[in-house]
Amino acid sequence: MSINVNAIKYGILFLLLFSLQSKAQSVKLFNHISNEVYTLHSKVLNQDRQFYIHVPEQDSTKPNKALPVLYLLDGENHFHILSSYINYLSHFKIFPQVIVVGIINIDRKKDLTPSHSTKTYDGKEDTTLKPSGGNEQFLQFIETELMPHIEINYKTTSYKILAGHSFGGIATINCMLTHPDMFNAYIAVSPSFWWDNNYMLKLTEAKLAKLSSLKKRFFYSDGNEGTFFHTDLLKFDSLITNRKLKGLEYMYKNYPEETHMTEPIVAYFDALRFILRD
Amino acid sequence: MSINVNAIKYGILFLLLFSLQSKAQSVKLFNHISNEVYTLHSKVLNQDRQFYIHVPEQDSTKPNKALPVLYLLDGENHFHILSSYINYLSHFKIFPQVIVVGIINIDRKKDLTPSHSTKTYDGKEDTTLKPSGGNEQFLQFIETELMPHIEINYKTTSYKILAGHSFGGIATINCMLTHPDMFNAYIAVSPSFWWDNNYMLKLTEAKLAKLSSLKKRFFYSDGNEGTFFHTDLLKFDSLITNRKLKGLEYMYKNYPEETHMTEPIVAYFDALRFILRD
Numbered sequence: 001m002s003i004n005v006n007a008i009k010y011g012i013l014f015l016l017l018f019s020l021q022s023k024a025q026s027v028k029l030f031n032h033i034s035n036e037v038y039t040l041h042s043k044v045l046n047q048d049r050q051f052y053i054h055v056p057e058q059d060s061t062k063p064n065k066a067l068p069v070l071y072l073l074d075g076e077n078h079f080h081i082l083s084s085y086i087n088y089l090s091h092f093k094i095f096p097q098v099i100v101v102g103i104i105n106i107d108r109k110k111d112l113t114p115s116h117s118t119k120t121y122d123g124k125e126d127t128t129l130k131p132s133g134g135n136e137q138f139l140q141f142i143e144t145e146l147m148p149h150i151e152i153n154y155k156t157t158s159y160k161i162l163a164g165h166s167f168g169g170i171a172t173i174n175c176m177l178t179h180p181d182m183f184n185a186y187i188a189v190s191p192s193f194w195w196d197n198n199y200m201l202k203l204t205e206a207k208l209a210k211l212s213s214l215k216k217r218f219f220y221s222d223g224n225e226g227t228f229f230h231t232d233l234l235k236f237d238s239l240i241t242n243r244k245l246k247g248l249e250y251m252y253k254n255y256p257e258e259t260h261m262t263e264p265i266v267a268y269f270d271a272l273r274f275i276l277r278d
Numbered sequence: 279m280s281i282n283v284n285a286i287k288y289g290i291l292f293l294l295l296f297s298l299q300s301k302a303q304s305v306k307l308f309n310h311i312s313n314e315v316y317t318l319h320s321k322v323l324n325q326d327r328q329f330y331i332h333v334p335e336q337d338s339t340k341p342n343k344a345l346p347v348l349y350l351l352d353g354e355n356h357f358h359i360l361s362s363y364i365n366y367l368s369h370f371k372i373f374p375q376v377i378v379v380g381i382i383n384i385d386r387k388k389d390l391t392p393s394h395s396t397k398t399y400d401g402k403e404d405t406t407l408k409p410s411g412g413n414e415q416f417l418q419f420i421e422t423e424l425m426p427h428i429e430i431n432y433k434t435t436s437y438k439i440l441a442g443h444s445f446g447g448i449a450t451i452n453c454m455l456t457h458p459d460m461f462n463a464y465i466a467v468s469p470s471f472w473w474d475n476n477y478m479l480k481l482t483e484a485k486l487a488k489l490s491s492l493k494k495r496f497f498y499s500d501g502n503e504g505t506f507f508h509t510d511l512l513k514f515d516s517l518i519t520n521r522k523l524k525g526l527e528y529m530y531k532n533y534p535e536e537t538h539m540t541e542p543i544v545a546y547f548d549a550l551r552f553i554l555r556d
Contacts, residue, residue: 027314029354031354033311035310035311076307077309080311080362080365080366081366084311084358084362085359085543087358088355088356088358089540092539093538191329235460260549265366265367269544273540
């Protein structure tokens with residue numbers, strides 16, 4: 001594991017840019033969103049991995065305050081949206097401050113799928129799914145390489161959240177069930193339960209049966225995405241509700257006005273509100 | 279009117295930063311949100327004014343495509359949220375591309391209030407409201423200085439949207455009623471109708487009576503902000519609805535789960551969806 005030296009170069013340029021900008025400002029601005037892309041070589045995945053990092057403005061009365069960390073899958077899609085929510089709402093003391101790490105995909109069909117399958121939701125063969133089933137390895141990258149990197153370089157509390165959408169949703173649930181010690185809270189927006197003949201519903205049933213408690217906060221949701229999609233979410237919600245797991249605080253929300261791609265905008269806000277509520 | 283030369287300096291540094299970053303990227307990233315602060319000297323207001331500008335990624339098959347412009351009040355609060363919505367949703371072809379200009383406040387109590395008053399919503403005297411009533415002058419700055427600046431420097435269509443929250447909401451409605459040629463569409467999130475003994479409700483009633491058509495799109499909303507606030511919105515909605523103005527496409531939405539400060543997150547998304555729907 002090594003930090004790409006370019007990240008340092010960009011950091012210096014960024015500081016230069018930011019300090020020059022500050023001079024021109026007559027009002028104190030709090031809502032700078034980082035666009036920097038950091039790179040870390042992963043031995044586990046045998047590739048360079050890239051991610052965004054957003055660190056909220058420091059309160060000058062509490063410098064270097066340790067902050068929780070939100071690890072966000074599909075970072076290239078949703079990082080700026082979540083970071084701007086956290087910036088705005090923490091500035092007005094509605095949310096606590098949270099560091100956001102937005103992991104950028106190389107092959108989401110490989111990294112975010114918990115099992116191997118080459119079939120799409122309608123049963124068709126899809127050759128781009130050949131590398132699927134790499135989620136276990138990807139979670140190992142997060143646990144043994146990315147998390148230590150973040151914890152060395154930023155002042156963090158032990159509270160960690162994992163968030164994902166679609167394939168990222170089943171990856172998030174897979175992580176909760178198979179590595180329950182990695183995170184304190186989970187967000188699964190429109191998890192793709194159709195994957196591999198409902199692989200994740202079956203795994204949920206099997207794993208939940210062996211758990212007596214799950215001290216987590218967990219938000220899951222779906223939109224207006226077709227009957228099969230919603231039916232799967234209702235099945236999942238029944239599994240969770242019927243198990244009555246000690247310590248599990250969960251919320252299921254359906255958004256009938258949202259499509260698969262618009263839902264993250266409202267669902268991530270509700271999810272953060274639920275998870276960060278105290 | 280002049281462009282602060284620092285803006286050019288930052289622009290060059292920014293390009294340098296971005297081009298270096300690009301080299302390290304193995305995936306094409308579309309969601310860069312500008313943090314640059316531009317400055318323009320306003321003769322109308324006799325002060326330097328600052329604003330953010332977000333220009334969506336250019337489609338390489340249609341370079342220099344002319345884009346509509348959204349002028350956003352309280353830019354320091356909501357610019358990054360709206361820009362990230364537009365980036366994400368236009369990337370997935372759900373929204374059209376729109377340039378966002380986020381105007382940063384110096385004294386919002388002066389610039390965004392349509393009349394002079396020194397009383398808060400509960401009737402108390404507030405000395406910080408002494409300069410209030412500057413909205414007319416502020417709109418002149420937008421019309422005669424900011425808009426020409428944007429139109430010279432960016433490739434724009436003639437379609438323009440004005441958006442504001444709270445005092446920015448009454449400023450938006452004031453603009454629609456008193457300068458109906460400036461914009462094509464308006465967003466007023468939680469407009470502060472309580473201002474100056476319902477000044478804006480009275481103005482709406484008077485102005486609407488003289489209008490036979492208003493070819494605009496108009497979104498307004500409120501949250502869970504107390505009975506007086508909601509009653510005012512209902513009165514305003516009745517005025518609009520009863521007038522049956524030709525060409526006016528409007529939507530009123532109430533968000534019972536949102537407070538005054540959380541509402542912009544969901545309301546701006548719904549508003550953009552309504553206004554940009556085709």
